[in-house]
Amino acid sequence: MNIWLDERIRLINSSELLPTYNIGKIFKIDSGHLSINQCLRALNCIVDKHWIFRTRLKFDVKCGILYQSIDQTIHYPVRVSTIKNDEQQKILLDKEMWTPFDTEHNGVFRCHFIRYDHGDNKDDLSIGDLLVFYFHHGSFDGRAIDIFLDEFKLAYKGVELQSPCLQYIDYSVHERKLAMTEARTYWHDLLQDYDWDRQLDLGQTKKQISACRSGRGELLRFSIPSSIAHSMIYYINQFNVTLFQLGLTCYYIFLNQLSYHNRDVCIGLIHLNRYRPEIVSMIGMFANILPCRIVNIDLDKLSFIELLYKVQKSFLQNIQHTYLPYEELINLHRKPSSYLQFPYLQTLFSVDTTIIDYTNMDNIMVTDTCSLSTYKRKEKDISIGYKFDLDFSFAYDKHAGSIDCVWAYMSDVFQLETIEQHANRFNQLLTQLFGSNHIEQLQIPLNEIIILDKNQTNNDNHVDKKHI
CATH class of the missing domain: 3.30.559.10 (Chloramphenicol acetyltransferase-like domain)
Known part of the structure; x- marks a missing residue:
């Protein structure tokens, strides 16, 4: 709906x-x-x-x-x-x-x-x-x-x-009968003091006067330097966290440094939501969007590791209540005036591993003699399908140990130059956090290691762009 x-x-x-x-x-x-x-x-x-x-x-x-x-x-x-x-x-x-x-x-x-x-x-x-x-x-x-x-x-x-024993419509009917009191209470309490019309400062370069969007956008992709990527992989194993949780923490720091207004932020997350064996192999729409709220973190006092565990705790609490549909979750919070409001979630974070998933593999054998591969269109030819003002993701190739940052942005809201600046600043942030390869670096207050000047371009840390 x-x-x-x-x-x-x-x-x-x-x-x-x-x-x-x-x-x-x-x-x-x-x-x-x-x-x-x-x-x-x-x-x-x-x-x-x-x-x-x-x-x-x-x-x-x-x-x-x-x-x-x-x-x-x-x-x-x-x-x-x-x-x-x-x-x-x-x-x-x-x-x-x-x-x-x-x-x-x-x-x-x-x-x-x-x-x-x-x-x-x-x-x-x-x-x-x-x-x-x-x-x-x-x-x-x-x-x-x-x-x-x-x-x-x-x-x-x-x-x-x-x-199949069950069809997707059976799941839909079952979902409506689930006892969701606990989930409703959780999301209501989490979001009750988050203003329904709150707009993040994402460095927008085009003023928005309504909630309407064209769905048009572009992608900017850059590779994280291999030494930084290897450090990130090392730390997720060292701290017993996931790349998603590490990336979400870094993205929150970036938004916080972009504007003080973003100290209280809801970042959209996508959860597969296939939580029962009966629906793992069912064809349908199960994925759910969750608002992960990170609020009033004092970067002057917290270390990166402390912030990482706070973000992890918030995320793990969220996924215990993923079964409440996003539509109902938002209706708990949205003022009953008009659907034509600014989108509740303006930005999304995800980790994409489809580069090694089934549908992106080459040599897909249909018969003994016929093989298919995924046909990938040039990114410049794909200008529709953008649902969020700013959709930021890590594209992780486990085999190569490489991580790309992908900035997908609405053309209604941003100009390319702004996103290029964001990409450079985020690359600089990763270098400040993980460039020294010393764990002690992540145990001191963040304000002692992070320098992010909005008006500064660091040529030494300029991103390796793949804007096509």
């Missing part, structure tokens, strides 16, 4: 829907070939098995209620396009990216086969051809798409898919 409203009220352009909640997964054939008809039979098996693929959402204007129904027939949009060159391919991919879902009539899933002209065989997908799948994020999370690909491989080989 919250995503459906967000899509139609906050993330909108001239009364037209934007494809902000589209999730695209594109696969390229690296070897062998696939049959389009056999692909469709495999997809039909998956759509028949999982009702969520046949979900329709309709809003009753008179009653003010959003209804969810399940179409009994196997129906989803399918396109097959034959192209002659890469430019035609790019045009088709852009069109797919910019086409929002009509969740009332066409559901929450669609596919598109983009093939080069192979002569008379119109059923053949060969090397260089693409399988394009799009999902609506209101019904699918990242884990669900991994499960989808697993089942597609099995169904293509003719393996009969086992009927």
